[in-house]
Amino acid sequence: MREMLADWRPAIDEAIADLVPREIDADYLETFFGPPTYEYDATGIECALATPLWDLLDRGGKRWRAILFLVFIEGFGEDPAEYLPYACIPELLHNGTIIVDDVEDEATMRRGDPALHHVYGHDIALNVGNAMYFLPLKVITQNPADLPADRQLAAYEMLMDELNRTHLGQGMDICWHNEREVRVSTDEYLEMCACKTGCLGRIVARLAAIITDQPDAVEEAVATYAELTAVTFQIGDDILDVEHSLGRAGEFGKEFGNDIREGKKTLLVIHAMAESDPERARRLQAILEADENTDDEIHEALEILAETGSIESARECALELAAQARAVLEEVDFDTETTRKLEEFTEFVIERDV
Amino acid sequence: MREMLADWRPAIDEAIADLVPREIDADYLETFFGPPTYEYDATGIECALATPLWDLLDRGGKRWRAILFLVFIEGFGEDPAEYLPYACIPELLHNGTIIVDDVEDEATMRRGDPALHHVYGHDIALNVGNAMYFLPLKVITQNPADLPADRQLAAYEMLMDELNRTHLGQGMDICWHNEREVRVSTDEYLEMCACKTGCLGRIVARLAAIITDQPDAVEEAVATYAELTAVTFQIGDDILDVEHSLGRAGEFGKEFGNDIREGKKTLLVIHAMAESDPERARRLQAILEADENTDDEIHEALEILAETGSIESARECALELAAQARAVLEEVDFDTETTRKLEEFTEFVIERDV
Structure with a gap:
């Protein structure tokens, strides 16, 4: 178990950061979401999405879902490194459900710190949790493994x-x-x-x-x-x-x-x-x-x-x-x-x- | 405007009811979501999904998104009746966002009655609102217009x-x-x-x-x-x-x-x-x-x-x-x-x- 964790975790977090960087700028927004009709507010999107998302991920979590995915890929005879972006899909979905479930259950703590809605408010927490239901699905459209x-x-x-x-x-x-x-x-x-x-x-x-x-x-x-x-x-x-x-x-x-x-x-x-x-x-x-x-x-x-x-x-x-x-x-x-x-x-x- | 409303609204609501009936039974669940591994609780799913969803829809709303969709279909030279299930997609997405937004904004009222989270609790409201982000997307898999x-x-x-x-x-x-x-x-x-x-x-x-x-x-x-x-x-x-x-x-x-x-x-x-x-x-x-x-x-x-x-x-x-x-x-x-x-x-x- 431990060997699987140690090997892959940094690479998984890098792949997640490729999807949602910790710092958001106009270039990323335009590349990932398409050109704006008018003008994105990168500061607002960083504070509403990237900051709470990484707050939760940086608290820990074992990235089990991503690692299990990579074990399957290897078992199917393919190179896990080639499919890393796909490993983010179940991982971000899982963390999104955690944020939303914590609001639904009125949880106070999560991974040793106050639950996200206690830190950022219900509005930010729910919106980032829901965004995490759709952000990773863009990987399929980006089609990294062709x-x-x-x-x-x-x-x-x-x-x-x-x-x-x-x-x-x-x-x-x-x-x-x-x-x-x-x-x-x-x-x-x-x-x-x-x-x-x-x-x-x-x-x-x-x-x-x-x-x-x-x-x-x-x-x-x-x-x-x-x-x-x-x-x-x-x-x-x-x-x-x-x-x-x-x-x-x-x-x-x-x-x-x-x-x-x-x-x-x-x-x-x-x-x-x-x-x-x-x-x-x-x-x-x-x-x-x-x-x-x-x-x-x-x-x-x-x-x-x-x-x-x-x-x-x-x-x-x-x-x-x-x-x-x-x-x-x-x-x-x-x-x-x-x-x-x-x-x-x-x-x-x-x-x-x- | 009025003629569009009067014509299509009952048919749209019927199409929505085909997707999510007001009364949930095991047959529907098995057909729509696939066979259970063990056993679905139809009563629980009706109370958690169908009842709050229809409570909101029955309060009104003009079904503008569904109607606009049908106007486009007709304008593209196709028969709107054939594409009715697709009209449910933007309509249910829209109503799902309303439920979630009302929680985020701490709204008290919606369409003349208490907002859904005040009637059913935050947990039920958020879960049905989020379910409405995915329920209608099944239409594309069902592929009604082949x-x-x-x-x-x-x-x-x-x-x-x-x-x-x-x-x-x-x-x-x-x-x-x-x-x-x-x-x-x-x-x-x-x-x-x-x-x-x-x-x-x-x-x-x-x-x-x-x-x-x-x-x-x-x-x-x-x-x-x-x-x-x-x-x-x-x-x-x-x-x-x-x-x-x-x-x-x-x-x-x-x-x-x-x-x-x-x-x-x-x-x-x-x-x-x-x-x-x-x-x-x-x-x-x-x-x-x-x-x-x-x-x-x-x-x-x-x-x-x-x-x-x-x-x-x-x-x-x-x-x-x-x-x-x-x-x-x-x-x-x-x-x-x-x-x-x-x-x-x-x-x-x-x-x-x-």
Whole structure:
């Protein structure tokens, strides 16, 4: 993992800076967006777009989506360096969704600093987040690897498919969050993850397959691998939140039980609601519904999750999905090195403890 | 104007309902978005997407962008009925930007009712607004008029161009709004309008030209016509705000001077800052900068705009742009009826008094 990170990260950030430089001038604007009808205000565009975008990127983030894309490109027998600009597409899309999600979720912090809307205001944050949905897609028009038109069209169609389903996933998640009752099935929860988190993974994999002209079966296999790995990652997140909370619940002054406080309908909650006796289930639902909870109540909810075996059940589900992800890789004729990297990546999302 | 409205509006709303039905079921989701990996929650998606989308559309709106698109299609000698699904693209994009802009501007009302984020929350409003940036683009993939691949690709590339510039325009506008000083030039202001409002007009015109396979020169001419008309419309808005305010400033309890209260750097403000003596200019800037203003202060700012001839200057500019819009139409070989409709449309945006 570490070797992949160290190798590519500077080159990825350079490729992003080619798309959106830190300092904006009239030449860049004219080249990238076309000549103005009247006159661009480079200062205004720098302050509205480049500055907040680089503020977020410079805070960190592992550029996983860009790196995974380059692993696929290499696995398909092509030179990653030649396709670097395309690696910016999933990376900027991902960071754009982070900015918008933080507004939607009323998040206060992001990567150790105040969320972008707290630094620049809702207006700037939303506009740059949304701009990041379209800025990277210009790469396909610029056509750095000189793709034939049918591949460019296939890339646009794929992006429209996946970006539409991303908003379905986010829509389901928000809707459940706003509902009091826990009415979601396991399959609906997995679909929400597949749409919300999985589609960005699918973009990574399908983009690599489309621009290197892989057969449909290969594109579908890597898309399924990426989707399964993304869903595994999401469930891993849900488990970590509860495990850390159980560990920390006794420590004075530490935040814990964030998902419970937010009333999130995670896989663990869905399992506990189904498995606990009616009285305990009602109690869990009441704690999730409440606008405010005491630490004791959070502790009680965590206990209900623990006693019904929800953590084990969710981990079993995640392990099963990870196994499916590895199995689907066998359908693709990757070299041993690529398969190892991809398996390691899936391993990482389930084994990580941060 | 009225005849165009009456004729097409029901058919446009039906075409939108074909894309996003008011009631969402599993069949629609599977057909439109593809089969789920697990299981869609149709109820959640209806509440997160269809309900707020139709709430906004059912409040009114003239569907101008869709109608203008159909006028172009007819003018290019094609049957508008055959291209109806494409008319939904600019219409849904426009309504999506309205939802997002209302969050960015912290608007309270929209079309006579509370803005969507006040009805459904920021999360639902932003997600549906953003979804409307991608939902209509699926029309190009569905390819209702059976376009050749190069036309589909040209449509996607055009949309990415224009949607990128839309965010530049919005970025400049927000940035100036957040700045205290009025430092914007007339050309920068016009560029902001050309990007923010004009690009959606350009999408209307270019989409009609691309999908009916017009020569590049025709596509560029209609795009310029639409951009000029949109900028004229924007300046018309700025003038109306001041004119209504001067008319109403004496009436007790009526809202007036909204643009001044918001500190907007309109063409009128830019003109007044340049034309008034330094002391009056400083006074205007101070009123624009202030977080709160008394009615007397608003009245004073309006007086500075009036005494420097800013209204006349802005109207002259709008008339000049409208004349350019009509002139550019002469480059295209439209029938008399289409030319009449397009001239009438430009006339309308400058002559309207509401």
